[in-house]
């Protein structure tokens with residue numbers, strides 16, 4: 001009788017094969033894919049939500065803190081009609097235009113659930129997206145760092161009137177709103193909700209707002225609103241429980257005494273920062289370091305200890321809990337570093353794909369259409 005073969009895992013039948021899978025369709029994932037495609041590397045983007053998912057969940061009309069030239073990608077200028085910093089809506093429009101211009105293949109609403117080496121060929125990677133498998137020579141984890149709002153871990157946090165995100169400001173008109181937090185998101189939300197006619201209370205656990213980390217244009221306004229009592233500030237306070245009827249807060253008074261407050265609010269916004277989803281790092285065994293569980297990688301190439309697995313964008317900062325260090329504006333070089341390293345390792349064609357260049361054929365088609373339908 002023939003001896004039984006060892007039960008080696010078989011590779012998955014891929015639904016798609018490409019050079020590189022970029023996980024994450026945020027600005028840096030898109031910029032990285034464009035840089036690769038310009039250099040003849042067949043890169044595709046797989047995104048768990050819509051294009052620019054992180055920016056899409058900002059409250060309507062939220063503006064970037066960074067100026068437009070610092071958040072523009074792939075060399076495409078970002079301009080706004082009023083020369084102001086781009087709003088959420090303007091930036092999402094810009095992202096769609098950039099993706100269309102360079103014909104970047106983006107699979108939206110497709111979460112990458114697993115990444116593993118091909119059993120018979122460890123330098124090839126198999127990426128599971130729902131029930132499909134994509135096979136590639138390299139994977140870039142451009143997954144950002146703001147997947148989940150941080151939690152207070154107190155009773156009542158999951159009640160329907162408690163939210164970790166600021167939504168459409170209009171909804172809060174005429175309502176009593178407690179905002180928990182004291183950094184940019186909380187301060188900006190307090191100012192915006194005050195302006196739409198909400199009755200705002202701010203609860204912050206320190207004795208005053210941070211002196212250095214609040215944007216310089218928010219600071220005078222929030223200070224003025226607190227001084228004039230247009231916004232009530234409860235410094236040195238912590239929320240301990242939330243029920244549908246009331247919020248319990250413990251506060252230390254300036255004279256050192258503690259007291260408990262029971263207050264009613266229609267809405268409670270816990271704007272205390274965001275946490276990175278580390279599922280893929282853990283699953284791949286990528287080492288992480290403090291603070292914030294930053295994925296360990298080579299700064300010159302952005303490659304992790306796993307050959308062919310790279311990190312890019314704000315994902316490299318891990319969970320940034322206090323002062324943010326990694327922004328979109330200091331991540332643009334990740335795209336060029338990874339592309340250079342891939343080319344040095346023989347990944348990619350020598351000639352860039354036509355689609356990655358400015359699409360002159362569609363310009364010609366448009367010109368023809370204008371000639372035929374001048375009014376369209």
Ligand SMILES: Cc1cc2nc3c(=O)[nH]c(=O)nc-3n(C[C@H](O)[C@H](O)[C@H](O)COP(=O)(O)OP(=O)(O)OC[C@H]3O[C@@H](n4cnc5c(N)ncnc54)[C@H](O)[C@@H]3O)c2cc1C
Nearest residue numbers: 024026027028048053054065066112143144313314327328
């Ligand atoms: C209110 C607010 C204001 C901000 N303002 C600024 C600012 O002014 N300047 C600045 O530089 N930064 C700002 N930031 C941070 C900003 O969000 C980032 O700089 C920017 O989005 C980073 O781009 P990125 O491509 O690195 O990551 P992201 O834009 O976060 O993109 C990561 C993407 O990966 C996707 N993803 C994650 N896991 C998976 C998976 N398993 N499978 C598939 N897809 C996955 C996510 O859905 C997401 O779309 C702000 C953030 C907030 C919340």
